[in-house]
Amino acid sequence: MGRPDRPNSSDAPELVWQHEYRDEGYGEAPPPAYELEAPDGSVPLKGRTGATEDGRLDIDLDSHLAKTLVHLVPSRKPLQAGDRMSRRFTVKKTWRIRLNIVIQVVGSRGDVQPFIALGQELKRKYGHRVRLATHNTFQDFVLESGLEFYPIGGDPKELMAYMVKNPGLIPSMKSLREGDIQRKRSMMSELLDGCWRSCIEADTNTGIPFTADAIIANPPSFAHIHCAQALGVPLHLMFTMPWSSTRAFPHPLANFKAGKMDPQTVNYASYGIVEWLTWQGLGDLINKWRSATLDLEPVPTSVGPSLAEALQVPFTYCWSPALVPKPLDWAAHIDVCGFFFRNAETYTPPRDIDDFLRAGPPPVYIGFGSIVIDDPEKMTNLILEAVHMCGVRAIISRGWSKLGGNLASSEKVLFIGDCPHEWLFEHVSAVVHHGGAGTAACGLRNACPTFIVPFFGDQPFWGKMVATAGAGPQPIHHQSLTSQNLADAINFCLLPTTMEAAQEISATMATEHGVEAAAHSFHANLPIETLQCDILPDRPAAWMYKKAPIKLCKLAAQILIERCVIEQKDLRLYSSSPIVISNERWDPVTSTFSAGTRVVSDMTTKTTGMFLDPFMELRRSQAINAAADANHSGTHQSGIKTAGRMAGASAKSFGKMYMGIVKGMVVDIPFAAAEGFRAVPKLYGEDVQNHGEVSDWKSGAAVAGRSFTHGISDGVSDLFVKPIQDGKKDGALGFVKGVGKGSLGFTSKTASAIIGLVAYPGQGICKSIRHAANSQTRRRVAAQRHWEGEFLAQSQGGDKAVEHVLYIFEGLRRATAPV
Incomplete structure (x- = not known):
């Protein structure tokens, strides 16, 4: 591909294509991976970016935060081809x-x-x-x-x-x-x-x-x-x-200040x-x-x-x-x-656009879409001057900033409102815009050389990608834009080499089908096994039948309810993709300290509430009385009633504080300590057993039992197994290391097992109480699913559907019944 020469700049690293093809489904010659390289072609400098005026985050790699987060970056384990291959290429489903x-x-x-x-x-x-x-x-x-x-x-x-x-x-x-x-x-x-x-x-x-x-x-x-x-x-x-x-x-x-850390690690940490x-x-x-x-x-x-x-x-x-x-x-x-x-739609342009396009050579498009510019008049004058300097025709989109104001169009410049880019970019010679990914894609798809004037977000990133591909000049931040460098950029876009690069990208993009591929990717990642209704397999399950492991969709459940085969109380909400959020623990010291800090923070908040909440009740009472005076309603709150509300608010806050202290000391801190001790073997490379998630009192008791059994047995065995294993591997030095690992493993695993006897059941009980006390959302979701089921039964629940649902359900119920 032809590449126009571009001035080197330490603030604008080039992307150099590394010719290491990987089969990622792009055809026989998939696009290669790339890395950032210094302008002089020396050692790769991943992480060096442009000037801070592009609006991205300025990160000092020598700061305490940056160093802490960089140290948390996992060690690099190269992915095997099968682990990296996108699921849309490996998962075959008939959806x-x-x-x-x-x-x-x-x-x-x-x-x-x-x-x-x-x-x-x-x-x-x-x-x-x-x-x-x-x-x-x-x-x-x-x-x-x-x-x-x-x-x-x-x-x-x-x-x-x-x-x-x-x-x-x-x-x-x-x-x-x-x-x-x-x-x-x-x-x-x-x-x-x-x-x-x-x-x-x-x-x-x-x-x-x-x-x-x-x-x-x-x-x-x-x-x-x-x-x-x-x-x-x-x-x-x-x-x-x-x-x-x-x-x-x-x-x-992210932008980076100079640092001595590994560039690839810094990239990951950013x-x-x-x-x-x-x-x-x-x-x-x-x-x-x-x-x-x-x-x-x-x-x-x-x-x-x-x-x-x-x-x-x-x-x-x-x-x-x-x-x-x-x-x-x-x-x-x-x-x-x-x-x-x-998909391309039939579009008939307004007469002014059609006449302008027919009146001369293809114009340059200039527009910033939904960007809200502080001084649109200044930007308009800058653009008009640059267009005059280049001697080109231009279509200027007014956008949300209303570029052009009340100015009238001329033979050389046409101001337009909303117009589909898919159609318009087929008729222009180059595009100048803010760098939104969609606008950039549309321009390149139509082989339009592109100049990006970024304002924020990912716009500088796409500006550099376009420039690296040779389809346009380096981006210039809107605050640095002048009529001269805008004119230079437009002239750069109209160079034969730039137009050739844009045409080659367009030809490649013509072979891609992004929407179809994304839809395939979406379905390839869906859990079809857990998502499917057991009776109507073309519908997603929304309910679980409590008396047997039968998944029911909204329609099937409603048909069974209306035919008095089951009752609503026989159903519970079904989760096809449950999400469990757990706090990753690294060791007992940091985990216990973190839990303790959270308890203290909660105590402080609730203590403040003991004094603030009564004051808020007083303010509320005063507001009610003021409104009563204004409306002459006479519905004043008495002083005694207000005092009672204030006392109640204070007592409620005190109760929350007390319960928070009890929960923190009896449940949260022991739970964090148990998880911290359980995680200690990770520090020397040992995989830690997963005893399951605590979601209620039953699972809490079960996890405690498994944790105690495995913790005691594994801890004791570590005292003998680790020295022997490491001794065979590394001799006498390995034996000594094994003794250390065994001792540490015995201490951490048995400590986790013993503390867990109290911590895991306590955590489970707290979650069960919280689950019972906070059920408003679940009731609302259940009501909405029942309502949709009623609608589906009325619109789609014909006789054949009813007969099918009843027949399959009875068969499943018999098959799952205890012998």
Whole structure:
């Protein structure tokens, strides 16, 4: 491929293709992996990035946080071909289960559009019912595509304006002073609630009931994994920028200051650092929402940042492997499928666009879509001057910033409103835009040389990818853009070598089918064995029959209820993909200290409540009395009643504090110590037995029994087995090491076994009590599933369906009955 010369810059590392082909299903010549290399061609410098003005997070590798997180990076174990091969190439399933799928998307129109294409594929080819849950402003956009829409709230324009003002993860002092942070947190609370409602509430247009059987989401929606846990349904994440830890390249939102650490390790750690900082800003909000809305326990701080990665949630990346191949250290549950494009639709352009295109050579497209620019007039003048300097014709999209204001179009420049990029980019010579993945993909698909002016997020990343492929110049951040360097960039795009590179990328992308591949990836990662109804195998199970191990879908359950074969009380909610969040423990010291710190923090919060809650009751009473005076209603609260409420609030807070202390000292700290001692053998490379998860008092007792039996027996045997094993391997020195390992193993395993006799049953009892006390969400989900079952029975429960359900159920009940 022809590559135009580009000026070297220490702030703009080039990507060098390493010719190590791997069979990843891309054909006979799959795209190779790559690594960052210094401009002078010397030792690879993975992790070096551009100037900090691109808005990404500036990370000091010598800081205490960075060093701590880098040390937590697991040792590198190269994946075997079978472990790395994406499941859509290895899992062969004949899919016929029709699901209710909710796709949750937070972002701009460019973020929503790819998922419209995916939703159409899932509906058309697989027969799923697809609901796209996103911002209210995109309602018409979604409904016109033939998909269901659910509004989750949030203003994408406000989000875009905030991101332009605060492109990194750390907000500016200006944003703090102007209250942007609190507004963003309020919007995030709205989005979390909206995402949950999108999983269980009826269609807002038709009133048809809906409960999700599976969730697809982009990571910024944040609610996804928690909604999936509350429902017990499969989750699949999809995104247009790297979000999974890899040693191949750093997180797109991270910049690095100089350091002496291994570059590949730093790349891997950058994802954890970005996630950790994100959790610091939103973790309290998410945990409060989990507790108040979903009846779920808070996620531990040590687990929250890496939750999706620790649980190995399936992840599909929506970009072309010709542009960024799948890194060699991404496992089978992570896939790179290609860009998502909608099916071409017939489009008749307005007369002004049609006349302009016919009046001369193909123009250059310039637009920044949903970006909200601080000074659109200044940007407009800059663009017009650059276009004049180049002597080209240009189409300028006004976008959300209203570029051009009240200016009229001319022979050389046409200002336009909304126009489908899929059609427009077939008629332009080059594109200049903000670097959204969807816009970049559309330009390259149409062989348009591309110049990216990034504002925030992954836009600098895509700018460098396009430049590396030779299809455009190096990106220039919007704050550094001038009429001169914009004119230079446009001229660069129109060079024959640049146009040739864009044409070659377009030819490669023409062989990819991103939407189809992503749909295949989604189904390949679904647990078909646990998802399927035992009576109607083309429907997902929603209930478990309590009297026999029979999984029932909503329709089958309702038919059996209406025919008086079973009662509602015979059913319990079924989880096809249960999510268990456990706090990873490393050793008894850090685990006990962490638990103790949490107990002290809870005590402090509850102690504060003893004084704050009565004051809030007083304020509430004063507000009620003030409203009564204003309305002349005379419904004042007496002083005695107010005092009683204040005393009750204080007593309630005292009770919470007391119970928190008891639980912390009797359950939480011993449980952390038992888990910490159990994890000690990991420190010298021994695999630790998994005794199961504690979910209720029964499982707590069972885990305690297994932990005690294995802990005592393994601890005693370690005293004799370890010295012999290591002595055979390394002689006398190995024998001495074995004695040390055996002694440490005996101490840690027996300690875990003994402490666990109290800790695991105590933890189980607490979870059983919490489960019984917090059942509002489960009751709501059950009610919604019953309601949908009633609707399905009325619309689809014909005589043949009823006869089939009754016949199969009786057969299953007889087959599972005890002898």
